[in-house]
Amino acid sequence: MSERPTLVSSSKTFGGSQLRLRHRSQVLHCEMTYSVFLPPQSLAGARVPALYWLSGLSSTDENFMQKAGAQRVAAELGIAIVASDTSPRGDGVPSDPGGGWDLGLGAGFYVNATREPWARNYRMYDYVVDELPALVEEEHSLSDSRGISGHSMGGHGALVCALRNPGRYRSLSAFSPISNPMRCPWGEKAFSHYLGSDRKDWHEWDASELLSGASERLPILVDQGGADPFLETQLHPEALRAAAERAGHPLTLRMQPGYDHSYFFIATFIEDHLRHHAKALVR
Ligand SMILES: N[C@@H](CCC(=O)N[C@@H](CSC=O)C(=O)NCC(=O)O)C(=O)O
Numbered sequence: 001m002s003e004r005p006t007l008v009s010s011s012k013t014f015g016g017s018q019l020r021l022r023h024r025s026q027v028l029h030c031e032m033t034y035s036v037f038l039p040p041q042s043l044a045g046a047r048v049p050a051l052y053w054l055s056g057l058s059s060t061d062e063n064f065m066q067k068a069g070a071q072r073v074a075a076e077l078g079i080a081i082v083a084s085d086t087s088p089r090g091d092g093v094p095s096d097p098g099g100g101w102d103l104g105l106g107a108g109f110y111v112n113a114t115r116e117p118w119a120r121n122y123r124m125y126d127y128v129v130d131e132l133p134a135l136v137e138e139e140h141s142l143s144d145s146r147g148i149s150g151h152s153m154g155g156h157g158a159l160v161c162a163l164r165n166p167g168r169y170r171s172l173s174a175f176s177p178i179s180n181p182m183r184c185p186w187g188e189k190a191f192s193h194y195l196g197s198d199r200k201d202w203h204e205w206d207a208s209e210l211l212s213g214a215s216e217r218l219p220i221l222v223d224q225g226g227a228d229p230f231l232e233t234q235l236h237p238e239a240l241r242a243a244a245e246r247a248g249h250p251l252t253l254r255m256q257p258g259y260d261h262s263y264f265f266i267a268t269f270i271e272d273h274l275r276h277h278a279k280a281l282v283r
Pocket residue numbers: 055056057058059063067101151152153154261262263
């Protein structure tokens with residue numbers, strides 16, 4: 001069990017609390033910061049469900065909380081939101097030797113790295129699936145009714161975390177996910193560093209590969225901007241659609257004409273995602 005987090009900041013919003021906290025991660029061997037929105041129902045003593053949010057490349061725990069505009073509807077629905085950082089951080093944590101923003105700091109890809117120099121710190125999968133929920137459920141009196149969502153690299157993370165852990169999440173969605181990381185430049189770069197060059201080891205971290213063997217058919221909502229500059233090179237939602245059709249997996253993939261990859265797009269459709277999650281989380 002991790003030691004108790006310390007409060008970095010606290011602001012009242014929509015009758016709830018927007019908090020930022022730091023703690024020592026046993027899994028990542030570094031200090032980590034996370035953000036949590038607690039709805040008014042939580043402050044009144046209810047043990048509320050939580051939506052876990054995973055952000056994309058170059059983000060921290062703050063991007064979603066500051067830009068997505070999720071708090072008003074989360075307060076109405078009585079859902080907490082927990083946003084993780086996107087990689088381990090701090091002195092001694094390695095990053096991209098080439099100085100890129102698609103590997104290393106801000107780019108943990110929500111996998112457990114097996115290769116050096118990454119293996120000691122880069123265990124974001126264990127962090128977001130196990131360590132962080134255990135910590136926040138205890139610290140903020142959240143229920144173990146969990147949903148998961150994310151954007152781009154975080155959309156990939158949300159899909160993989162849910163598909164690998166039947167029963168752990170009650171709801172799943174993603175914005176512009178990297179749907180087939182084994183077959184796009186961002187994923188190939190990250191996986192070859194974190195997991196090594198044997199592509200057989202990559203399958204278990206690729207949502208389009210995992211769908212066929214999924215033992216749970218959790219409905220997935222995906223929104224994808226039609227004017228996203230990364231759509232054709234990096235994201236490949238058509239691979240996820242094809243895998244879902246082959247597997248008979250319930251996927252609602254909505255192409256949204258004219259929208260790009262930014263948080264302006266996420267802010268436009270976040271309410272639909274929160275209501276999708278609430279159907280499974282709020283009883
Ligand atoms: N740092 C880069 C921009 C990288 C970028 O576009 N990141 C996206 C996620 S991309 C896939 O994971 C993002 O969410 N950025 C944060 C934000 O608040 O928009 C650059 O400077 O070009």
